[in-house]
Amino acid sequence: MAIIAVSNQKGGVGKTTTTVNLAGFLAKQGRRTLAVDLDAHGSLTAYFGYDVETIEKNVYRLFTGATQTKDLISSTQIPLLDILASSSALVTLDKHLGAQPGKGLVLRDALTALKQRYDYIIVDCPPVLGILMVNALAACDRLVVPVQTEVMALRGLDRMMHTLQMVKQSLRREVNTLIVPTMYDRRTRAGVEALQQLRSRYGALVWDGVIPEDTYLREASKNHLPVAYMAEKSKGALAYALLVEHIRNIEAIQ
Amino acid sequence: MAIIAVSNQKGGVGKTTTTVNLAGFLAKQGRRTLAVDLDAHGSLTAYFGYDVETIEKNVYRLFTGATQTKDLISSTQIPLLDILASSSALVTLDKHLGAQPGKGLVLRDALTALKQRYDYIIVDCPPVLGILMVNALAACDRLVVPVQTEVMALRGLDRMMHTLQMVKQSLRREVNTLIVPTMYDRRTRAGVEALQQLRSRYGALVWDGVIPEDTYLREASKNHLPVAYMAEKSKGALAYALLVEHIRNIEAIQ
Numbered sequence: 379m380a381i382i383a384v385s386n387q388k389g390g391v392g393k394t395t396t397t398v399n400l401a402g403f404l405a406k407q408g409r410r411t412l413a414v415d416l417d418a419h420g421s422l423t424a425y426f427g428y429d430v431e432t433i434e435k436n437v438y439r440l441f442t443g444a445t446q447t448k449d450l451i452s453s454t455q456i457p458l459l460d461i462l463a464s465s466s467a468l469v470t471l472d473k474h475l476g477a478q479p480g481k482g483l484v485l486r487d488a489l490t491a492l493k494q495r496y497d498y499i500i501v502d503c504p505p506v507l508g509i510l511m512v513n514a515l516a517a518c519d520r521l522v523v524p525v526q527t528e529v530m531a532l533r534g535l536d537r538m539m540h541t542l543q544m545v546k547q548s549l550r551r552e553v554n555t556l557i558v559p560t561m562y563d564r565r566t567r568a569g570v571e572a573l574q575q576l577r578s579r580y581g582a583l584v585w586d587g588v589i590p591e592d593t594y595l596r597e598a599s600k601n602h603l604p605v606a607y608m609a610e611k612s613k614g615a616l617a618y619a620l621l622v623e624h625i626r627n628i629e630a631i632q
Numbered sequence: 633m634a635i636i637a638v639s640n641q642k643g644g645v646g647k648t649t650t651t652v653n654l655a656g657f658l659a660k661q662g663r664r665t666l667a668v669d670l671d672a673h674g675s676l677t678a679y680f681g682y683d684v685e686t687i688e689k690n691v692y693r694l695f696t697g698a699t700q701t702k703d704l705i706s707s708t709q710i711p712l713l714d715i716l717a718s719s720s721a722l723v724t725l726d727k728h729l730g731a732q733p734g735k736g737l738v739l740r741d742a743l744t745a746l747k748q749r750y751d752y753i754i755v756d757c758p759p760v761l762g763i764l765m766v767n768a769l770a771a772c773d774r775l776v777v778p779v780q781t782e783v784m785a786l787r788g789l790d791r792m793m794h795t796l797q798m799v800k801q802s803l804r805r806e807v808n809t810l811i812v813p814t815m816y817d818r819r820t821r822a823g824v825e826a827l828q829q830l831r832s833r834y835g836a837l838v839w840d841g842v843i844p845e846d847t848y849l850r851e852a853s854k855n856h857l858p859v860a861y862m863a864e865k866s867k868g869a870l871a872y873a874l875l876v877e878h879i880r881n882i883e884a885i886q
């Protein structure tokens with residue numbers, strides 16, 4: 379089993395879109411896949427038609443109770459793809475649990491218990507570096523960082539990578555990181571320049587493909603479907619299929 | 633003096649862009665203006681060329697020390713526009729202070745002390761509903777909620793407004809809310825439909841203008857300038873000028 383966390387402190391860069399579409403292709407390729415929503419705002423949970431205000435089976439209960447992880451999982455309309463939904467109650471987590479020791483390993487222990495049930499687990503993170511981010515970094519085998527290909531987002535990436543380094547040191551573990559350029563528009567000079575800067579600054583940490591700007595990715599979210607199940611030949615879908623292939627290759631080696 | 637908070641739990645919808653450009657036009661129109669950065673990721677602080685890892689004068693110190701607010705303010709290259717910068721230390725605020733009573737009024741008290749110095753204060757919020765959001769709601773006279781004109785973002789708005797209602801009730805105060813449609817592209821059916829849905833669902837809460845998708849707004853951020861000072865005749869600039877006019881009108885009445 380491989381656990382992939384998808385995170386960036388910058389908002390609106392394609393974290394949820396990347397989580398849904400990695401999970402969608404993995405399931406379509408016959409892999410047993412679980413998508414986990416750590417964002418109190420619940421974009422991933424809403425994507426699959428659930429309501430974060432009311433859903434009883436949710437990830438918050440991992441932190442507060444005696445429920446087994448397997449009893450908190452919901453199905454989706456996609457075969458081989460399940461979801462561990464979010465809850466709006468997650469907003470209070472930092473306040474209530476942040477200062478208690480040992481709360482950083484709750485997710486790791488919960489997902490380890492699912493080792494026999496899933497081939498891949500993809501974790502969607504909120505745009506904030508709090509206790510949930512610590513949990514995601516402690517639990518994952520690999521961190522995928524979507525970065526919008528424009529200058530402001532690159533400035534933010536430097537800050538994010540700096541903070542990540544500190545969190546990794548406090549967890550005393552190294553985490554493989556893959557930076558994924560998103561929303562790329564090769565017709566704009568700003569986009570082309572931003573991608574060049576990203577590659578020259580972060581080198582081999584950056585995936586050698588790009589996720590292009592593609593309205594089919596928005597259409598798919600409107601239809602509550604991963605793009606693999608709605609517009610498989612679109613440029614957005616083809617790019618995510620290549621990213622999945624890359625991740626399956628690098629995960630297979632380890 | 634009027635205090636405007638700019639917030640939405642959804643990431644990447646134009647909160648920082650709206651803060652910068654409201655503040656930019658107000659300053660250009662001769663109003664003494666302060667922009668406040670409550671986001672630990674520090675997009676607003678970086679926009680004006682400061683570094684959130686190192687800047688000593690920052691908003692975190694309001695919560696931890698005896699420094700007077702006026703001594704934490706920095707200038708920008710724009711006349712009549714100052715900034716109260718962020719700090720990466722803000723990520724720990726919820727953990728350290730979230731459970732202590734009375735920490736929700738720190739910002740309100742700090743900004744009230746500036747009543748004689750500024751005509752407008754614009755507060756940029758992070759994409760999360762924690763102790764900083766409570767502070768922003770307690771301090772502001774009006775809440776501006778930028779909403780991307782696309783379906784996923786509308787779903788998120790319903791959840792956000794629901795949570796806001798709960799926070800307002802716990803603060804026992806009503807806060808005027810203005811929803812601002814952003815990144816609008818009238819050439820796409822999805823954009824036009826989303827705007828229609830937004831207006832039919834939220835009626836008079838929605839500003840009757842729109843902020844269009846405009847690459848000059850990204851260019852301006854690359855040049856560390858509000859769009860009023862870089863591309864004043866662009867459609868993005870004209871839209872923000874209209875929004876400022878609307879806000880000055882509704883604030884003047886009260």
Ligand SMILES: Nc1ncnc2c1ncn2[C@@H]1O[C@H](COP(=O)(O)OP(=O)(O)OP(=O)(O)O)[C@@H](O)[C@H]1O
Nearest residue numbers: 389390391392393394395505561590591592642643
């Ligand atoms: N490659 C793309 N092309 C076009 N639209 C995209 C692309 N990727 C994401 N989007 C759209 O951009 C918006 C933001 O994407 P998404 O919600 O996945 O970002 P996020 O990083 O998860 O945001 P948040 O910080 O709120 O969690 C959504 O409306 C999504 O449909």
Ligand SMILES: Nc1ncnc2c1ncn2[C@@H]1O[C@H](COP(=O)(O)OP(=O)(O)OP(=O)(O)O)[C@@H](O)[C@H]1O
Nearest residue numbers: 388389643644645646647648649759815844845846
């Ligand atoms: N109307 C617009 N037209 C074109 N680009 C825009 C527009 N508004 C914002 N942008 C761009 O979209 C990106 C996201 O905007 P911004 O950073 O202001 O959003 P935010 O809500 O503050 O994000 P976060 O949730 O990370 O705080 C930035 O690159 C910005 O330049």
Ligand SMILES: [Mg+2]
Nearest residue numbers: 393394417421
């Ligand atoms: Mg998301």
Ligand SMILES: [Mg+2]
Nearest residue numbers: 647648671675
């Ligand atoms: Mg912002």
